Amino acid sequence: MARIADLVAYPLKSNDGVGLDCAEIGPTGALRGDRTYALVEAGVDPDEASVGANGGYVNGKSEPALHRLRASYELADPADATPTAVTLTRPGRPETGAAADEHRFALPEDGDALAAWVGDYLGYDVDLVREPDGGLPDDRVAHGPTVVSRATLETVAGWFDAVADATEMRRRLRPNVVVDDCPAFWEDRLFADRGEAVRFSAGGAELLGVNPCQRCVVPSRHPETGDELDGFRETFIKNRRATLPDWTESDRFDHDFRLMVNTVVPEAEWGARLAVGDRVTVEGIEALDGALY
Template identity: 40%
Template sequence: MTRLDRLTVYPVKGLDGIDLEATDVLTGGTLAHDREFALFDADGEVINGKRTDRVHDLETDFEPATAMLSVTAPDGERRQFDLETDREAAADWFGDFFDAELSLERDESLGFVDRREMGPSVISTATLETVASWFDGMTVDGARWRLRANVEIGGVGPFWEDRFVGEDAPAFEIGDVRFEGVTPCGRCVVPQRDPDTGEPTDEFRRRFVQRREETFPDWADRDAFDHYYTLMIITRVPERDRGRALAVGDPVETRRQ
């Protein structure tokens, strides 16, 4: 059965994700707690993996019910911050770590997603398994944390998600929530790095592009893809379906537009 296998959100933009059993679609069309917080410097520029590989030196965890963020530094120092009441202290700690004057901002209605007019990112488990097989020593979890999708679909083949972008593409429903594909996700520098160490993988982009072209599905709309350094899709949830819940195990059905 095609099903929702995993829900992942990234509570602080650029830092570690957490897996959830269930979550709501916000009024802004994104998932609750996804990029809910973000670190900004004095110029209003966000701290993330595109900007600095030092994000890989931190281990973080987040408890949605209490808004408690746990951070472990490379030297083993562990701190906890209540992001309901203690964001200034958290910003000061991160500022010392990143050597910048930072503020920790919050957006509960949309989150600090890159594509603010769009919604969750979607990939299949089989796609992650295939990508992991392209690189010696890469695990499926390693591919998962490199690519940082919100919604993972099981019970389908590799690149299942590619069928939902392009001319006359269908939509799909998870439970009673409709998802419409908007665009393939062009990748940045982050997937090239080991998610634990930040070390770049030799010739990652060249090998990725080569294998992506070789395995590109015949049934996908090639014109919807500007290049082959793409993986997963970005979707949109119609306004009428926002506020509804998603849960791991929900069935997935393809729907014509």
């Protein structure tokens, strides 16, 4: 019987997450407060930017030095990850002249100061942008919580001698919901073919699983140093294919560098809450609105 083991939100996109006991689903279906803030290159419109490398967002894909920042948050509410303040810690960077430092920024009022502080560390100007309603997720269609199983994290961590454990793999993959009491790759049950969705319940909320997440360079990088693990993609693909369950069959799974599931939350479920310990139950496959994938 699958259940929610961990809930994690990322109030400042591409920075450390924060664990939650309970999380409310906000407008557009994201966990409330998840990716509320993001860093972009100075002058970039976040609505026009791409989350890919060199797409305008200052994220782990484009800026390995971002991994060396540590973030802790003060939240609006135990079930709302919108940060009212963030404390950032940065190491020294002799190449940019930035000294090691720790600073607390109240949000949103200290947003410009935060951007200047991070820009000083990186060596170029950045802006802090804010989307208080739906956040700034990578997937602009399927805004819902991303889902993976703890057994998957443990299995994939075991593919790499340099990855310490499932917790490190979670930090590399950055899911919102970790499910326990189920086998590795159980989350692959939460997507079907194109044009279809898998309805599943988590506590009192119902979500639609739609797409296996295409991975990028970020999981190959150490979550605290940004150092890249040589051969990560090749090892991942080889082992993903070798361990692929029968239930992963889907025309959405069109290559082996996919892991974790993107979801959509129907509007009627906005405001519902997910909590650690909630049962997760697959309800069935249904047609998906043509506007979504």
